[in-house]
Amino acid sequence: MAxxxxxxxxxxxxxxxxxxxxxxxVDGVTFDIYKGETLGLVGESGCxxxxxxxxxxxxxxxxxGQILFNGKNITGKLSKSEEKQLNRKMQMIFQDPYASLNPRxxxxxxxxxxxxxxxxxxxxxxxxxxxxxxxxxVGLNKEHANRxxxxxxxxxxxxxxxxxxxxxxxxxxxxxxxxSALDVSIQAQIVNLLKRLQRERGLTYLFIAxxxxxxxxxxxxxxxxxxxxxxxxxSSDELYQCPIHPYTKSLLSAIPLPDPDYERKRVxxxxxxxxxxxxxxxxxxxxxITPNHFVLCSEKEYHQYKKQYEGNCRAAQKVR
Amino acid sequence: MYMDQLRKDDFEIVxxxxxxxxxxxxxxxxxxxxxxxxxxxxxxxxxxxxxLILLIFMAIFGPLISGYDYRxxxxxxKNLPPSAEHWFxxxxxxxxxxxxxxxxxxxxxxxxxxxxxxxxxxxxxWGGIAGYKGGRVDEIMMRIADILYGIPYLLVVILLxxxxxxxxxxxxxxxxxxxxxxxxRIVRGQFLLLKEQEYVLAARTLGASTRRIMAxxxxxxxxxxxxxxxxLTIPSAIFTEAFLSFLGxxxxxxxxxxxTMASDGxxxxxxxxxxxxxxxxxxxxxxxxxxxxxxxxxxxxxxxLRK
Numbered sequence: 032m033a034x035x036x037x038x039x040x041x042x043x044x045x046x047x048x049x050x051x052x053x054x055x056x057v058d059g060v061t062f063d064i065y066k067g068e069t070l071g072l073v074g075e076s077g078c079x080x081x082x083x084x085x086x087x088x089x090x091x092x093x094x095x096g097q098i099l100f101n102g103k104n105i106t107g108k109l110s111k112s113e114e115k116q117l118n119r120k121m122q123m124i125f126q127d128p129y130a131s132l133n134p135r136x137x138x139x140x141x142x143x144x145x146x147x148x149x150x151x152x153x154x155x156x157x158x159x160x161x162x163x164x165x166x167x168x169v170g171l172n173k174e175h176a177n178r179x180x181x182x183x184x185x186x187x188x189x190x191x192x193x194x195x196x197x198x199x200x201x202x203x204x205x206x207x208x209x210x211s212a213l214d215v216s217i218q219a220q221i222v223n224l225l226k227r228l229q230r231e232r233g234l235t236y237l238f239i240a241x242x243x244x245x246x247x248x249x250x251x252x253x254x255x256x257x258x259x260x261x262x263x264x265x266s267s268d269e270l271y272q273c274p275i276h277p278y279t280k281s282l283l284s285a286i287p288l289p290d291p292d293y294e295r296k297r298v299x300x301x302x303x304x305x306x307x308x309x310x311x312x313x314x315x316x317x318x319x320i321t322p323n324h325f326v327l328c329s330e331k332e333y334h335q336y337k338k339q340y341e342g343n344c345r346a347a348q349k350v351r
Numbered sequence: 352m353y354m355d356q357l358r359k360d361d362f363e364i365v366x367x368x369x370x371x372x373x374x375x376x377x378x379x380x381x382x383x384x385x386x387x388x389x390x391x392x393x394x395x396x397x398x399x400x401x402x403l404i405l406l407i408f409m410a411i412f413g414p415l416i417s418g419y420d421y422r423x424x425x426x427x428x429k430n431l432p433p434s435a436e437h438w439f440x441x442x443x444x445x446x447x448x449x450x451x452x453x454x455x456x457x458x459x460x461x462x463x464x465x466x467x468x469x470x471x472x473x474x475x476x477w478g479g480i481a482g483y484k485g486g487r488v489d490e491i492m493m494r495i496a497d498i499l500y501g502i503p504y505l506l507v508v509i510l511l512x513x514x515x516x517x518x519x520x521x522x523x524x525x526x527x528x529x530x531x532x533x534x535x536r537i538v539r540g541q542f543l544l545l546k547e548q549e550y551v552l553a554a555r556t557l558g559a560s561t562r563r564i565m566a567x568x569x570x571x572x573x574x575x576x577x578x579x580x581x582x583l584t585i586p587s588a589i590f591t592e593a594f595l596s597f598l599g600x601x602x603x604x605x606x607x608x609x610x611t612m613a614s615d616g617x618x619x620x621x622x623x624x625x626x627x628x629x630x631x632x633x634x635x636x637x638x639x640x641x642x643x644x645x646x647x648x649x650x651x652x653x654x655x656l657r658k
Contacts, residue, residue, distance in 0.1 A: 088556050118558030131549035135382055135571040141550075144567075145557040179381060195553065 036101065036203060036235050037064040037087070043095035044079070044086045056082040058259035059096070061317065064203075069229065069236040071250030071267065073243060073282070079259040080239045081126075084205045087237070088123050100203075119149060122196035126208040128188035132180035138191055139176040142166070145199035165194040169224060186217035190224065197228070203235045210245060218242075222249050243286050247271055252323075255279045261317065265324040273344035275326045275336050278302045307332070386575075389651040396647020399640040406637055410460055413453025422446065422605040433625055440625045442615060451607040452629050458608045459589045459637065462523055466588035467581045469527040474534025475577065479565060481535070482542025493539065500532045508600060517603050522595065526588050537580050541573035548572075575652030582645035586638040593634050609634045 044057035057079045064070045072080050086093050093106045105117060122145075125131035132141055139162050145151070152158035163173050169190040180188055189209060196204055206225065210218040222245060228234055240246045246253060247267050254264045255278065263276040274280045281302035288294065309315065313329040320326050320336050328336055390396060429445040439448035481492040508525040515521040545551060551568050559567075570577075589609075595601045596610025597617075604611070609630040616626030 085552075090552055090555060115558050118556065121556070123553065123556045125549040125553060127549055131553055133550040133554075133568055133572070135574075136567070144554060144559070148558050148560075148563070192553070195557075199557065 033065040033067060035063045035099075036066045037237075038099040038102075039063070039087065039096070040099070041096040042083070042086060042093055042098060044082050044091055045094040048094065055259050057086060060256075060259070060261050062254055062261060062264060064235060064237060067229075067233055067235055068251040069238050069249055071246035071253040072237060072239045072256060073241060073246050073253060074256035075241065075282075078256045080241075080256055081207050083256070084123070084207050084237060084239050088121055088205055089117070115149065119145075119199040120201055121203045121205070122199060122201040124189075124192055124196055124204060124206045124209045127212050128185045128192060129212075131192050132188055134180055137177050137179060138166075138171075138183075141180070141191060142176075142194045142198055144195060149199060151199070161198070165198055168197065168228070169194045184217075185213050186220055189213060189217075189221055193221075193224065193228075197232075201234070203237070205237045205239070207239045208241070209238075211240065211242065218245060225249065243282060255282065260327060261325075262327040263325065264317065269324055273324075273340060275320055275324070275340060276328070277306065278304075386648075386651045390647055393647040393650060395643045396651075399643035399647065402636055402640040403644065406456060406633070406640065407460065410453050410456035413456070414450050419447035419450045432623070439629045440623070442612075442626055443619065446605075448612075448626060448629055451612060452609075452633060455607040455609045455612055455630060456633060456637075458519065458602070458606065459592055459610075459634075462519060462526070462592045462608075463585040463589040463637075463641075465523050466526045466530060467584040469523065470531045470534045470584050471577065471581055473527070473531040474580075475538050475570065477531065478535035478538030478540075479542055479569065482539035483546055483561070483565065483569065485543070485546075489539070493536075496532045496535055499529050502529065504529060508595060512600055517601065519602065519606075522592060522601065525595075526591055530584065530588070534577070534580055534584070537576050538573060541576055542569050545569050545572050575649075578652065579645055579649040582641055582648055586641035586645075589634070589641075590638055593630075 039060060039062050042057055042060045043055070046054045046056060060079075060083060062070070072083065074080050082091065085091050087098055089105065096106070098105050100117065100120070109117065139159070142162050142165050143152075143158055146158055146161055152161055159176075162176055166173060166175060171187065171190060171194075175183075175187075180191070183191065189212075192209075209225070210221050213221060225236065225238075226249060229236060236249075238246065238249055250267045252265065253267045253270045254261050255270070255276065256262070257278045263270065263274065263279045265273075270279065271283065274283050277300070281300045284298065284300040287297075307329075309329055313331070315327055315329055317325040317327050318333045320333070320340050326333075326336055424444040424446060427445065428441055429443050433440045439452060442448055442451070477492060477496065481489040507528060511521055511525045511528070515524070546564075546569065548568075551564060554564050554568055592601060592608060593610035593613065596608050597614045599614065601610050601614075602608050612630040613627055613634070616623070616628075616630065620627050
């Protein structure tokens with residue numbers, strides 16, 4: 032398989048450590064991101080998706096675990112030059128297009144922020160040329176450069192945010208719910224822009240979202256997160272056709288489709304974590320049910336899931 | 352006409368062109384231009400601004416056009432009522448009240464603006480660092496500010512006046528030694544709020560230094576409240592100066608300030624009311640002007656009030 036760009040090993044992010052209100056936002060997460068792929072990260076609100084993204088890009092200091100970027104550990108203290116290099120390789124697109132652009136700066140200054148910080152343009156002229164080029168890449172006009180963010184629509188602002196991230200020519204972009212604040216027609220526009228950029232520039236994405244249908248459309252693989260842990264990780268087709276973990280099944284059963292026949296039959300499954308009936312000494316870990324399909328389970332469940340998978344999914348796959 | 356009779360070339364796109372969908376028709380408006388427009392619409396604030404401009408103009412040129420000196424005694428012409436000769440009359444030493452009023456305006460406005468600027472500098476730095484760093488740094492810095500704020504103000508002033516002598520410098524020092532706490536609190540509150548904004552996070556992921564984040568992102572966005580606090584600090588400093596001078600803790604003669612003039616004029620209120628009337632009126636006018644400007648700025652700079 033392709034080269035690993037990022038390896039996340041047992042990443043932990045706790046808040047208020049040692050206080051009674053300690054929160055384990057991310058609790059021992061392990062996954063890899065391959066070069067050039069899009070990994071979707073889904074889960075309900077507050078399950079730690081965004082925190083995972085922000086910890087990877089070092090907005091938060093990880094409580095435990097390791098993050099390897101191109102094989103190099105990037106948690107803990109880094110030297111100034113290492114940090115600067117990393118800032119250029121890894122970028123982020125934010126959720127709220129209204130809060131992610133400084134209202135006092137012109138679009139040109141916003142986009143050029145990375146260029147200015149890293150000294151990527153030698154002259155004023157070169158800087159402006161880069162800005163125009165970036166504006167064009169995301170489908171905006173040159174004349175927009177001297178305007179202020181409040182003059183733009185949500186979709187346009189989000190594209191400005193993308194242009195800002197692209198300015199430093201990153202390899203890896205964390206998209207933290209980049210479309211959830213936009214209306215549906217604009218969502219498609221942004222997602223297609225992201226896909227096009229990936230094709231043209233060989234970008235790698237970590238796509239955080241809660242809209243499952245959109246995630247399936249953009250992602251190669253999907254990780255499902257629940258209460259700070261990854262419960263299932265598989266390629267997106269596999270995950271949609273053969274969900275194994277009950278939480279994934281519950282999530283998938285919540286997707287409405289514009290098909291009245293299907294909707295009439297759709298049964299909403301409710302996930303009840305107590306149904307697992309784990310013993311306190313049972314070891315839960317991500318186990319590979321079939322190649323590249325991981326599920327968080329105990330030893331006992333592993334065999335059960337495996338049998339279940341052989342029974343249901345193999346048959347289903349053969350029919351198709 | 353039936354559906355099958357319609358042909359494709361019966362139709363023509365008359366409206367939107369694809370290229371036009373991304374265009375913005377409104378003229379580009381920066382935040383400050385927009386705020387200025389809203390400020391202009393506020394009549395009371397504009398009245399305040401006109402009053403203030405007139406006052407500053409007179410403070411600069413008033414002493415020149417009267418033809419008198421603010422400190423030369425003329426005992427033959429003392430306590431004269433307002434006349435063509437002495438527009439605001441003369442005081443008990445025969446000095447021209449008109450000249451002294453504008454001389455006093457210079458000192459009052461100077462003290463007000465100087466105090467506000469010093470408050471601004473210390474307050475923004477102190478509050479900014481406390482708000483941005485947060486945690487223990489914030490805790491310690493703000494407790495220091497609280498302690499300063501808790502010291503009885505008049506005691507500090509009297510102490511400083513005794514130690515350093517009565518002068519304009521001491522007066523400004525006395526006002527700013529605790530005055531900046533207010534500004535620091537406001538800036539800290541703003542910074543605490545702003546540093547969690549996504550555009551600040553975006554700047555951090557781009558590798559922006561703390562100084563850059565402060566200067567480019569935090570201070571410009573906190574400018575509204577900072578400016579409003581500053582315009583409201585100026586009248587309170589002017590008032591404090593007048594109040595201290597009135598109590599005899601202010602400037603020494605022959606220097607004129609509105610406070611000392613009012614203080615001198617008070618005993619003569621029954622016989623020569625103009626000696627109190629003029630400085631008192633101008634204190635009121637100045638404070639009124641700054642206050643309505645401050646209110647107008649607050650309304651103009653608050654984006655929630657944008658129409």
